[in-house]
């Protein structure tokens with residue numbers, strides 16, 4: 151089925167697959183390539199919406215699974231939807247639960263109908279069908295909804311991957327069929343296929359047959375070796391529809407983002423910048439800074455001299471180390487502000503580099519600075 155794509159490519163690198171574009175949503179237009187901070191429980195941990203905007207965040211990610219369990223999608227709907235609930239009036243993408251259900255617990259039971267699993271909060275038995283997942287995301291008011299998929303763990307044998315991929319394609323069609331086309335919300339399909347390029351190409355064909363507003367590569371960043379992930383990216387990215395947004399789920403490090411953009415991907419999400427911030431690991435243009443390291447005890451410099459974020463403008467490494475050693479709440483806030491600002495600035499620099507057709511030079515300088 152041909153669909154009108156809410157994504158437009160504004161320009162391409164003449165040297166590689168990189169491109170920059172715009173994704174229009176109910177809550178505004180997103181400039182791509184874009185990184186989405188993860189806000190699993192209706193908050194990007196330790197950051198207010200104002201902190202997020204100041205750090206350059208355009209769109210954030212929420213989780214159907216977590217919000218369905220607590221506080222419940224009907225409560226959020228009754229309070230005006232997720233945007234109003236969390237005071238974020240820019241775009242929100244919600245993941246469908248495919249990853250949380252299948253990878254965070256062995257007890258999930260998949261049937262043709264849907265997934266039976268246990269709440270990670272109280273162990274109660276829960277059930278999600280593809281239709282339920284769409285209804286929940288419609289209730290939340292997500293600008294971009296994700297189809298319910300079965301995220302294939304790593305490693306998985308060919309037959310397991312083949313069966314799960316086929317089921318994911320059938321579930322994706324059920325999601326598309328039940329979607330109310332009046333809400334203006336987008337629905338993205340998710341490509342599985344394990345580490346088998348032929349299964350992935352087949353999955354892409356089947357999803358395109360159904361027709362989605364964007365296409366995600368799932369089943370990666372699930373414990374496979376990094377080079378295997380890149381092998382899959384090389385074999386599949388160019389086969390995703392060129393005129394639709396391409397989203398790599400759960401990725402990744404700054405290096406992964408540069409390589410993903412190089413291959414022509416447009417959207418990314420990962421808990422890394424916020425989770426590492428809370429563990430005292432800060433990203434900089436010269437590499438990583440582990441703030442609890444004693445070498446920073448008297449270091450008056452900012453985390454990153456090239457960074458304009460609130461944290462780097464006002465605080466020294468010595469102070470951030472003191473806060474972290476003291477388990478002060480401000481440590482998690484200031485570290486998260488810096489890391490999210492770093493990720494969003496990296497994406498902005500890549501958008502500019504592509505627009506000026508100097509992406510490969512940008513990529514070389516990026517690695518040289520970290521050497």
Ligand SMILES: COC(=O)c1ccc(CCNc2nc3cc4nc(N)[nH]c(=O)c4cc3[nH]2)cc1
Nearest residue numbers: 246248249301368369370371399400422425426
């Ligand atoms: C400090 O850093 C960390 O703790 C940390 C933790 C987990 C990841 C891996 C995240 N990977 C990942 N997220 C994912 C989310 C997904 N959602 C759906 N619906 N389907 C998928 O197929 C899928 C695959 C993923 N892979 C990366 C980093």
Ligand SMILES: [Zn+2]
Nearest residue numbers: 457459462488
């Ligand atoms: Zn900073």
